[in-house]
Amino acid sequence: MRGTLRREGKTNQRLGFDLDPTGQWLVTGDTNGMVSVFGAEMDPDNSEPVSTFQAAQGSVGSVQFTPDGKRLLTCAGSRCFDRKLPLNDDDETDASDDDGEAAPPERSRQDSLQLWSLG
16 A cells, blocks of 8 residues: 545445546545545645545545546535434324424525636
8 A cells, every 4th residue: 555545535435436547536525515636645744635625525436537637527416315203102292294294304406517717
C-alpha cells in the first residue's frame, strides 16, 4: 500500500471516487457535501487534498470526470423513506394522525446532479 486518503464517511451509503483520464487526479465526495481532489501519485507523508469545494448540503455519493477531463459530475442526496411509522403500544405521545400511526419526521431533501467546469 502506498498511502491512505481520509474523508468523512460516517454512513452506510456508498461513496464513490474517480480518476481523471490522465491518471493524475483522484476525486471523491464525503458525507458533509464536500468534494476533495487528491494527487493520484500517493505521498505517504501527505494525504491532504490539493483542492476541496462544497458541492452539496448532504452526502456526495458519486463523482465522475467527463471523458475529456474538463468537467466533473457530482450526485448528491440520500435515500429517504417517506412513510408512516407505527406507534409502539407503550407510546402515549400525541404525535399521531387519525389512523394511529406516527407521522415521519420532516426531512429536507437536497438531491442534486451537478456538472462542474474544471477549466
